[in-house]
Amino acid sequence: MLKMRVIPCLDVKDGRVVKGVNFVNLVDAGDPVEAAKAYDKAGADELCFLDITATHEGRGTMLDVVRRTAEACFMPLTVGGGVRTLDDIRALLLAGADKVSINSAAVANRQFVREAAEKFGSQCIVVAIDAKEVAPGKYEIFTHGGRKETGIDAVQFARAVEALGAGEILLTSMDRDGTGKGFNIALTRAIADAVNIPVIASGGVGTLDHLAEGIRDGHATAVLAASIFHFGTFTIAQAKDAMAKAGIPVRMTKGT
Amino acid sequence: MMKTVIIDYGSGNLHSAHKAFERAAADHGIKGKIIVTSKADEVAKADRIVLPGVGAFRDCRDGLNAVDGMREVLQQQVIGLGRPFLGICVGMQLMATRGLEHETTQGLGWVAGDVVRITPNDPSLKIPHMGWNTLKLHSDHPVLQDIPTGENGLHAYFVHSYHLEPTLPEDLIATTDYGGAVTAMVGYENLVGTQFHPEKSQELGLRLIANFLRWKP
Numbered sequence: 322m323l324k325m326r327v328i329p330c331l332d333v334k335d336g337r338v339v340k341g342v343n344f345v346n347l348v349d350a351g352d353p354v355e356a357a358k359a360y361d362k363a364g365a366d367e368l369c370f371l372d373i374t375a376t377h378e379g380r381g382t383m384l385d386v387v388r389r390t391a392e393a394c395f396m397p398l399t400v401g402g403g404v405r406t407l408d409d410i411r412a413l414l415l416a417g418a419d420k421v422s423i424n425s426a427a428v429a430n431r432q433f434v435r436e437a438a439e440k441f442g443s444q445c446i447v448v449a450i451d452a453k454e455v456a457p458g459k460y461e462i463f464t465h466g467g468r469k470e471t472g473i474d475a476v477q478f479a480r481a482v483e484a485l486g487a488g489e490i491l492l493t494s495m496d497r498d499g500t501g502k503g504f505n506i507a508l509t510r511a512i513a514d515a516v517n518i519p520v521i522a523s524g525g526v527g528t529l530d531h532l533a534e535g536i537r538d539g540h541a542t543a544v545l546a547a548s549i550f551h552f553g554t555f556t557i558a559q560a561k562d563a564m565a566k567a568g569i570p571v572r573m574t575k576g577t
Numbered sequence: 578m579m580k581t582v583i584i585d586y587g588s589g590n591l592h593s594a595h596k597a598f599e600r601a602a603a604d605h606g607i608k609g610k611i612i613v614t615s616k617a618d619e620v621a622k623a624d625r626i627v628l629p630g631v632g633a634f635r636d637c638r639d640g641l642n643a644v645d646g647m648r649e650v651l652q653q654q655v656i657g658l659g660r661p662f663l664g665i666c667v668g669m670q671l672m673a674t675r676g677l678e679h680e681t682t683q684g685l686g687w688v689a690g691d692v693v694r695i696t697p698n699d700p701s702l703k704i705p706h707m708g709w710n711t712l713k714l715h716s717d718h719p720v721l722q723d724i725p726t727g728e729n730g731l732h733a734y735f736v737h738s739y740h741l742e743p744t745l746p747e748d749l750i751a752t753t754d755y756g757g758a759v760t761a762m763v764g765y766e767n768l769v770g771t772q773f774h775p776e777k778s779q780e781l782g783l784r785l786i787a788n789f790l791r792w793k794p
Contacts (some may be wrong), residue, residue, distance in 0.1 A: 322710065322711070322728070322754055323702075323706065323708050323709070323735075323755055324708060324709045324710065324732065325708075326709070327706050361779070364707055366708065388592070388684075391590075391592060391593040391596070392592070392593065392596045393596075395593070395596075395597045395600070395704075395777060395778070395779055395782055395783065396734070396774055396778075396779055397734060397736075397777050405596065414589065414590050415590050415592075416590070417590055417592050417593045419593075441632065442632030442633060442636075443633055443705070443738075444632070444705060444707075444737070445631070445735045488705060488707070488736075489705075489707065495668055517703055517704055518703055518704065518705070519705070519708075520703075520706050521704045531732060538700075542703055542707075542708065543708070544676045572709045572732045574779075574780075
């Protein structure tokens, strides 16, 4: 049986983890490669790096981070943030990313998704959708960290990028992101039920129950979280234990 | 000295696969050289051959055909001389007679059967089949030695929408359950192929790679 995935996400700026990762035994909590190794050992199912670097030099640093992570962690790695061109995707894949997530560039130009999927294969093209509930049952895409509304219907957009070749959708509930109140379940379910590709639920996880809700009620097949893991609030093993108790199939490992 | 080659024919990045093979060899005290190559004459000198692959069947087949002399050398080394061969993901699918993704494409023809879209009997199951799943063993294989299979066994990482349906049941080594049986591993004699990615499958993957490097078919 396919197991539902738990994916820790690290925000990386200029080659350093933003806010640090609160792990015991971590030599350098700000080094994304160290954090990635720790999550690999802990039994994370995949890793996600979100590059929030603004400068060109910092981008080169990110490629080095990806390269060193891929050398040390034998698990799937998704990298997103500022991916705008086929060359950006090629560089990340060559550095060792397994999947690349496209956000604003997909909103600005949907054909970019098609070009990317045709060039590199759907299996490595994730479209990141940031959405908010603008009226009951109505969800809209927002860009620029949730500040800019686009007027684009999130469900229609999800269907469109699936048709264009996206292999997976990373859905962030922007109205929940950073609140710790849990995913927007209605939004997550609306998107997950509208497409036939896997949906990763993201944004708002504060408790372990939230993870199970994203899968059981939101119909996602993976859950992504940052703070609860980085700050050491919960371990990956605790997350999976809680999900297993809620009846969600997860991959239990010997990790701690 | 034993030489293992991972064939680079433009299908994806092989850096992490290379590192995974090196790690597996080091962890298990296996001596030898592991190289990534796009040259047919390097493959001709190899003791073991790994064919990876991601993306569409047709693109991979065309990519392989585009490497000067590669098809001939593969045929001679793997079928003629019986060198141990491991196909991974689309590299495994290429072993089939035909791929039916988008259009019909001839494969290497080493495993009788077609590569067809997976059709889970539960319509709520997503395509691609993406993530960690367990293996159901159909016949024992040295490459799976010391790897617990079954529902409580180790997990392998899959990401695919198509799978190889072998014509001969004896070519099927393992399946995985995704709304019905999905081919996870095929092989016979000196050939073996995994639909999942050993290089991304942590413990199971590193053990499988080490087993392959020690395999004497």
